[in-house]
Amino acid sequence: MLHVGLTHFLVISIALFSLGLYAVVTRKNAVMVLMGIELILNSANINFIAFSKFGNFGLQGQLIALFVIVLAAAEAAVALAIVLNIYKTLANINVDEIDSLRD
Amino acid sequence: MTESSLINIAVTILFLPILGFIVTLLLGKKVKKIYYFENIILFFSLAGAGILAYTKLSLFHDTAITAEFTWINLGNTPLLGEIKINLGIMIDNIAALMILVVMLVSFLVHIFSIEYMRGDPRYNRYFAYLGLFTFSMAGIVLTHNILMMYMFWELVGVSSYLLIGFWFEKKSAADAGKKAFIVNRIGDVGMFIGILMLFTTYHTFTFDEIFAQISNGVLPFNSGFWMTVTGLLIFAGAIGKSAQFPLHVWLPDAMEGPTPVSALIHAATMVAAGVYLVIRVFGIMTSDALVVIATIGALSAFIPATIALTQNDIKKVLAYSTISQLGYMIMALGVGAFQFAFFHLITHAFFKAGLFLGSGSVITSMHHEQDIRQMGGLRKKMPITYYTMLIYSLAISGIPLTSGFLSKDGILAGSYAFGLLTGNSFFAIVGFFVALLTAFYMFRLMILTFHGEPRNKEKYEHAKESKLVMTLPLAVLAILSIFIWYTPNPFNPEQGWLLSKGINTHEQYIPDNTRFDFLTPAKEPVIQNEESASVMYSESYEEAIQESHIPTMLLSLLMAGLGILIAFVFYQWKKINVDKLVDRFNPLYKFSLNKWYFDELYDATAVKGTIGLSSFLGKFDSKIIDGIVNGVATFTRGFSSFIGKFDNIVIDGIVNFTAYLSGFIGLIFRRFQTGKVQTYLVFVLISVVILLFIFNSF
Numbered sequence: 001m002l003h004v005g006l007t008h009f010l011v012i013s014i015a016l017f018s019l020g021l022y023a024v025v026t027r028k029n030a031v032m033v034l035m036g037i038e039l040i041l042n043s044a045n046i047n048f049i050a051f052s053k054f055g056n057f058g059l060q061g062q063l064i065a066l067f068v069i070v071l072a073a074a075e076a077a078v079a080l081a082i083v084l085n086i087y088k089t090l091a092n093i094n095v096d097e098i099d100s101l102r103d
Numbered sequence: 104m105t106e107s108s109l110i111n112i113a114v115t116i117l118f119l120p121i122l123g124f125i126v127t128l129l130l131g132k133k134v135k136k137i138y139y140f141e142n143i144i145l146f147f148s149l150a151g152a153g154i155l156a157y158t159k160l161s162l163f164h165d166t167a168i169t170a171e172f173t174w175i176n177l178g179n180t181p182l183l184g185e186i187k188i189n190l191g192i193m194i195d196n197i198a199a200l201m202i203l204v205v206m207l208v209s210f211l212v213h214i215f216s217i218e219y220m221r222g223d224p225r226y227n228r229y230f231a232y233l234g235l236f237t238f239s240m241a242g243i244v245l246t247h248n249i250l251m252m253y254m255f256w257e258l259v260g261v262s263s264y265l266l267i268g269f270w271f272e273k274k275s276a277a278d279a280g281k282k283a284f285i286v287n288r289i290g291d292v293g294m295f296i297g298i299l300m301l302f303t304t305y306h307t308f309t310f311d312e313i314f315a316q317i318s319n320g321v322l323p324f325n326s327g328f329w330m331t332v333t334g335l336l337i338f339a340g341a342i343g344k345s346a347q348f349p350l351h352v353w354l355p356d357a358m359e360g361p362t363p364v365s366a367l368i369h370a371a372t373m374v375a376a377g378v379y380l381v382i383r384v385f386g387i388m389t390s391d392a393l394v395v396i397a398t399i400g401a402l403s404a405f406i407p408a409t410i411a412l413t414q415n416d417i418k419k420v421l422a423y424s425t426i427s428q429l430g431y432m433i434m435a436l437g438v439g440a441f442q443f444a445f446f447h448l449i450t451h452a453f454f455k456a457g458l459f460l461g462s463g464s465v466i467t468s469m470h471h472e473q474d475i476r477q478m479g480g481l482r483k484k485m486p487i488t489y490y491t492m493l494i495y496s497l498a499i500s501g502i503p504l505t506s507g508f509l510s511k512d513g514i515l516a517g518s519y520a521f522g523l524l525t526g527n528s529f530f531a532i533v534g535f536f537v538a539l540l541t542a543f544y545m546f547r548l549m550i551l552t553f554h555g556e557p558r559n560k561e562k563y564e565h566a567k568e569s570k571l572v573m574t575l576p577l578a579v580l581a582i583l584s585i586f587i588w589y590t591p592n593p594f595n596p597e598q599g600w601l602l603s604k605g606i607n608t609h610e611q612y613i614p615d616n617t618r619f620d621f622l623t624p625a626k627e628p629v630i631q632n633e634e635s636a637s638v639m640y641s642e643s644y645e646e647a648i649q650e651s652h653i654p655t656m657l658l659s660l661l662m663a664g665l666g667i668l669i670a671f672v673f674y675q676w677k678k679i680n681v682d683k684l685v686d687r688f689n690p691l692y693k694f695s696l697n698k699w700y701f702d703e704l705y706d707a708t709a710v711k712g713t714i715g716l717s718s719f720l721g722k723f724d725s726k727i728i729d730g731i732v733n734g735v736a737t738f739t740r741g742f743s744s745f746i747g748k749f750d751n752i753v754i755d756g757i758v759n760f761t762a763y764l765s766g767f768i769g770l771i772f773r774r775f776q777t778g779k780v781q782t783y784l785v786f787v788l789i790s791v792v793i794l795l796f797i798f799n800s801f
Contacts (some may be wrong), residue, residue, distance in 0.1 A: 021788070025781050033781075095781055102778025 009050035016043035030083045030093040034076065041072045104158050110170040113192050116151035116206065117241045119144050124234035131227030141230040142217070145210045145237065152206035159199035160600075167195035169247050171309070186306055193247030193310070197445060200601075201244045201379060204449050205372050207583075208456045209237045211576035212367040215460050218572045219363050219467060229269060229361070236262035240372050243379065248308040249298050249337075252380070256294070256340065259373050260287050266368060267360040279356035286353040290343020297336030300329070301387070314386040327389055334392035337384055338399075345377025345429045348403040352701050354426055358418040362463030365418060370425050370459050371452035378432045378448050385441065397437020397521075401533040403430030406699060408540040412547070413695040416473050417462045420548050424499065425455055427537060431514050438530050439644055440517025442602055447510035449601075450584070454498040454507055457580035461492040464573050465552060468566040472559070475548060480557035484566045487574045489553045491581035496549050498584040500542035500663045506584050509596040511538065513648075516655040520647035535662050542666025550674040594656065 016039055023036025045065040052061020087093050123144035130137045159168070171191025180186050213233060220229050239262055242255030261284075268280025298308070304323040305313045323329040341347065346354035357369045368374070381388070381396065388396065404427050411423035428451050435444035466473055468485060482489045498507030515534045522528035557563035568574070582588075590599025672678045685692045694700070775786070 025785055025788075096779060099778030101780070102776055 006050055006054040009046060009054075013043045013046040013050065016040075016046065028094050028096055030086065030095055031080075033095060034079050034083070037079075038072060038076065041068055041075075044068060104162060106163065106168045107170075109155060109158055109163070109168055109194060110192060112151050112155050113194055113202075113245055116148045116155065116202065117192075117238065117245055119148045119151070120209075120234045120238035120241065124231050124238060127227055127231035127234060131231060135227075138217070138227050138230040141234050142210075142213050144234065145206070145213050148237065148241075149206040149210040152203045155194065156199040156203040159194055160196060164196070167193055167311075169193045169311075171247060183306055188250065189248060189307075189309055190251050191247045191309070192245050194245065197379075197382060198244050200445075200449065202241060204452050205237070205240050205244060208367055208371040208452055208580075209233070209240075211579055212363045212456065212460070215366075215463065215573050215576045216361070216363040218570050219463055220361060225269070229266075232262055232265050232269070233364075233367070236266065236368060236373070240376070243376050247310060249301065249310065249313075249384065250308040252383070253291075253295065253298055253340075256344065256376070256380075257291065259368075259376060260284060260291070260344075263287075263357070263368050263373055266364040267357045269360055269364070273359065275356075276359040279353075279359040283353040283357050286350050287343040290339045290341070290350055292339075293336045294340025294343075297333050297339070300333045300336065304333075310383060310386075317386060327391075330387065331389045331391045334384070334388045335395055337387070338381060338392065338396055341377030341380045341433070342399065343377070344380070345374050345433065346403075346426050347377065347399050347430060347433055348406055349701075351403060351407060351426045352705060355419050355422040355698070358416070358422050362418065362459060362466060365422070366456040366459030366463065369422065371456040374425060374429055375432075375448050375452060378429060378436070378444060381433065381436050382441070382445055385436070393437045393439065395437075397434050397518075397530055400430045400432070400434030400437050401530050403427070404434055404537045405430070405533050405540075408537045408544070409695050410698045411544040412540060413692060415476055417465065417475050417478075417548065417552065418459070418473055420475075420544060421455070421458050421462060424458075424541065424544065427541065428455065428499070431511065431534070431537070434530055434534065435514040435517050438518045438521035440514055440520075440648070443510055443513030443517055443596075446589075446596065446601060447507075447514055450498065450506035450510045450589070453580050453583040454495040454505075457491060457495040457577060457584065458499070460573070460577055460580065461488050461495065464488045464569040464577065467573075468569060469562050470565065472562055475551040477559040477562060478552045478557075479555045479559075480553070480563060481566060482553040484563070485553075485568045487568060488577060491574075491577040492553075493549065494581040494584050496545045500545055500667060501538055501659055502663055502667075503660070504586055504593050506586055506589055508593070509586060509589055509599075512652075512656055512659055513596055515659050516648050516651045519651040519655045520644060523647045523651060524644065535658055538659050539662040539666045542663040543670050546667045546670035547674055550670060554675055595652075 020036045020039030020041075020043060023039060024033050025036075027033050027036060045068050048061040048065045048068070050061075051057070052059065055061075083093055086098065090098060092098065123141040127137050127141045169191055171189045173187050174190045175188040177186040177188070213230070216229065216233070220226055223229060236259060239255045239258035243252055243259065246252045246255065264280045264284045267283050268277050271277045271280070300323050301313060302308060304321065305316050307313060317330075323333050343350045354369060354374065358365055360369070407423040407426035407430070411420050411427065414420045414423060428447070432444045432447050432451070435441075435447065464485065465478070465481065465488060468481075468488075469478060472478070494505065498505035501508045501511040515531070515538065518530040518534045519528075522531040586593040589601045590596045592598045596602050673681050673684075697703070775782075777783075
């Protein structure tokens with residue numbers, strides 16, 4: 001029977017982080033970018049829990065993961081509001097075309 | 104009549120003519136009759152001068168009246184002590200007589216000019232200039248210091264210049280004015296240096312103070328030699344103004360001016376100012392200086408007299424005769440005949456002014472013909488002019504019963520006495536010989552002009568006697584050329600008031616102990632005291648003059664008579680053919696006719712030299728100085744253009760390169776500035792990865 005250890009968790013977490021990062025960098029749609037950010041947050045959650053389970057830390061990791069979930073919800077709400085506002089002003093949520101930072 | 108009122112009169116007659124000058128000049132164009140104002144002014148000046156002279160000679164005979172004020176007070180100067188420059192007026196007997204002569208001749212010339220100058224386009228200006236001249240001349244006469252005299256000296260120079268060149272449309276007149284001014288300038292430079300030497304030595308310009316210091320033994324550089332030099336330098340001014348050899352060349356040319364001007368300025372008054380100057384500064388003349396003065400005078404008497412023999416222009420003859428007579432006066436001063444020099448100045452002023460006015464009368468009636476070869480026979484047409492001019496000619500020749508006889512005889516006696524005392528009879532011989540020449544050329548002039556047959560019929564027909572305003576001055580001057588005004592005895596001038604009371608002897612004017620003894624070398628001024636055994640110059644000289652009186656008179660009469668006789672033989676009776684004589688002595692005749700080639704000589708030396716020097720200096724200026732300036736300019740321009748290029752290429756290059764580099768770098772980095780958040784994120788990731796590799800802790 002295959003023993004599931006810390007390494008497996010970390011691998012999954014890295015994969016999830018990489019996917020999230022990839023999504024953030026490559027997606028054109030702002031909403032997709034937000035979803036990539038959610039993935040990154042969740043990979044961080046997995047890391048917290050994994051280290052908490054295999055390390056000698058009690059329940060601290062799980063607790064922080066709960067905080068992160070709450071924060072992620074709040075962040076999603078704020079970010080969606082921003083996207084909505086961008087859409088209102090520019091009629092566009094394509095990240096490639098929103099380059100007014102350049103000016 | 105007090106002394107101060109005399110001073111007031113003197114100041115009034117000094118400044119009246121300048122008032123006339125200003126008013127006539129300013130209103131001349133508007134008011135056609137303004138010249139009457141100038142004439143009235145002159146009448147008042149003459150009246151004032153008459154009162155002045157009479158009062159001075161009768162009431163204040165023995166004192167010189169002075170009034171002065173401080174013009175410039177230099178205060179206590181560190182090296183020289185108290186220095187003040189005083190201006191003022193001095194009226195002594197000589198000045199009083201001189202101012203009367205000046206005003207009288209000036210007034211008569213004014214009257215004469217009313218008719219002579221009529222119709223001239225600058226009629227009023229002419230009278231204004233005459234006023235300026237009279238003012239300046241009065242200034243020379245009345246001043247009590249040599250500085251003020253020098254100022255007025257230059258003013259008469261200016262008015263003479265203006266009047267000689269009065270008809271400046273004629274080139275010859277303009278040139279003559281210029282010549283007179285420049286030649287005078289040469290003498291005046293010497294005079295000015297002399298004045299400065301006097302001032303450096305004595306710290307004053309006033310005559311009396313200078314004489315007083317000389318009598319105390321103060322000399323320039325403490326040497327009699329420098330005293331002589333100073334005296335001669337001041338005499339240089341007189342050489343220029345009185346047209347003495349070698350600066351006499353301007354006076355004949357000055358005849359380009361209107362004839363009354365020649366009478367006033369170039370015969371009677373201004374040219375006599377040189378003589379007057381020497382009389383004024385007689386106290387500074389050492390015996391050496393006096394010998395030089397006498398020699399210059401003798402040469403100036405002789406050379407122009409020989410030139411006058413052959414001249415054909417009526418005014419040129421008179422001009423050379425003027426130089427000759429002035430030479431007489433200067434020579435008289437040189438040999439010590441002080442009184443007679445001034446006496447001759449007065450008598451000459453009257454008869455020479457008369458001769459010029461008479462020639463003016465002839466010239467107008469002959470329609471501006473001045474060549475005596477074109478005249479002849481005018482005696483019947485112009486009796487008044489003829490008889491007055493005859494009196495003047497007799498006077499200048501030294502015939503008894505005329506004024507000229509008295510004064511000329513005195514001069515000749517003076518030079519004769521000088522010969523007796525020193526054994527140097529050169530001056531006496533020249534004096535008598537010139538007397539012969541004078542008589543000859545004057546009667547040559549008279550005979551050719553008035554006697555014989557008219558040589559130019561056409562002009563003769565139109566000739567007529569001049570109007571009263573012209574003949575009246577002639578008559579007045581002729582009357583003044585008679586002996587009676589000067590002495591009751593026509594053969595002894597010393598019995599007359601003029602010599603016994605009028606003209607001071609130089610002993611009265613400058614006491615003997617303040618002047619240099621004539622017969623001793625100029626080592627030091629002679630201080631008279633009991634021990635001095637030698638007889639003073641003045642005493643022995645007086646005796647010698649008394650002694651030589653009779654022989655001189657006979658000899659001079661002989662000379663004058665001989666001269667007149669020769670003139671009659673040559674031109675009236677034509678016993679000797681003059682043309683043949685001229686042919687035989689052709690070189691001499693040419694030499695005299697061409698005025699001893701003085702003009703040519705001066706043209707070849709002084710004028711050419713000056714022009715050559717000027718053109719050399721001009722070339723030096725244009726080539727070398729301009730070359731240096733232009734070289735500096737070219738160098739500066741080249742240097743500037745190099746600096747400019749350096750600026751344009753190097754400095755600008757650096758600046759532009761910096762700008763270009765910034766632009767280039769900007770161009771590169773601009774690529775990264777996409778404005779897309781995702782791109783930035785990628786950069787961040789790459790950077791993090793790179794940093795991880797750099798800070799490798801794995």
